[in-house]
Amino acid sequence: MRRSLIVTVAATVAMVLVAMLVPMGVLVQSYALEDRLAQAALEVQATESVVSRADRGAVSVYLDSVNGDDNGITTTVLYPDGPAVGPGPPGEARRVEQARSTGRARVDDVDGGAQILVPVSLGGSSTLPQLTPVVQVDVAAPGTGSGVLLAWTILLLLGLVLWGGAVLLADRLGRSFVGPIAALASSAEDLGTGRQAAPVPIGGPVEVQALGVALQRLVDRIEVLLERERRGVSDLSHRLRTPVTALRLRAERLADRDEAERIQSDLDELEAMVDHLVVQARRSEREGLVAMADAGAVVRDRVDFWLALAEDQGRDVAVDLPRDPLPVGASEDDLAALVDALLDNVFTHAPEGSPVAVTLQAAPAGGALLVVEDGGPGYPEGLDVTDRGVSGGGSTGLGMSIVATTAEASGGSLVLGSSRWGGARTEVRLGPPA
Secondary structure, rough: OHHHHHHHHHHHHHHHHHHHHHHHHHHHHHHHHHHHHHHHHHHHHHHHHHHHOHHHOHHHHHHHHOOOOOOEEEEEEEOOOOOOOOOOOOOHHHHHHHHHHOEEEEEEEOOOEEEEEEEOOOOOHHHHHHHEEEEEEEEEEEOOOOOOOHHHHHHHHHHHHHHHHHHHHHHHHHHHHHHHHHHHHHHHOOOOOOOOOOOOOOOOOOOHHHHHHHHHHHHHHHHHHHHHHHHHHHHHHHHHHHHHHHHHHHHHOOOOOHHHHHHHHHHHHHHHHHHHHHHOOHHHHHOOOOOOEHHHHHHHHHHHHHHHHHHOOOOOOEEEOOOOOOOEOOOHHHHHHHHHHHHHHHHHHHOOOOEEEEEEEEEEOOEEEEEEEEEEOOOOOOOOOOOOOOOOOOOHHHHHHHHHHHHHHOEEEEEEEOOOOOOOEEEEEOOOOO
């Protein structure tokens, strides 16, 4: 908007200045010609006085002194019975004869300027037309001299100053609009980053201030709604734990132990689902809308945690992790839960002593590629283990669902296959940070 405003003002002011300065430049040159014509009229009067009182020799001396100035005016006296006196060439014979015969002065436009012809009465018998001398004054059209170039330069500089001032004013006006809008955009971007959002800046024109007030009011309402949602989920979790505990106690009193264990398993699954719902509900509070974590650091930390259990079970664990930071579009907590879910599946379903391999590398399109392989029985055929609550090994089935959800939320995907040892191979593609 700022650039468009500047371009529009610059183009408009330039057109207005051209429409004004070009006619003014023409008028300046026209005024210079009128000024020369006025000077020529005075020169005609002075020359006429000299011609009427002096002889031709005195007239020649006078004309030499007058024509010595480089003012664009050349004076010549045309006698009917002799050569012209003065530096200028005689004018058109028809015009000169007409001026003699009528006894009236005339001004004609000629190439390069104007020409003044004035007949001079000498008195007595010299009043006859054929004896009347004519004063010829040639006025050259003013070029870049005579102050015309200076006037044009001043007009051009004035136009440039006005154009520059208009562009500067448009830039300042654009800043007054764009600055507050940019501040509002920056504040809006900070709302979902997980940081404590600063108050929405209120400034600029009245319309922008109204937008800032409305945005701040919206932010306050959203924060109230989110807080209510978090409290509602937390209260639901606490309220469910009491009846779940009561059901556990009743299940323990059942005489049928198989039925009691089945109920206990169902309650474990219910608690796991409730905990997962609470964690997901608090996700926006924990990481904001823009999640980011160093995949290398998180995976290294979780693999180190599981290495102790791997040693106890006699597993050979191959780890290939990058040394440089590898940012991905997932929070540290979600990424750690993803790695724990993958390794928990390995240690739960793969026999003790079977190998494990964990590989992490940068993805070509950004993000990371995490691969976990084991030497266990592999994934059950015809069973979607990523479906919530579905498991092929007697578990709650939430682990692989968490893995799939985290991968897809980051902009990646989950691919299941067979490992090099014939066991399970889990390939998790994690997208780059937003």
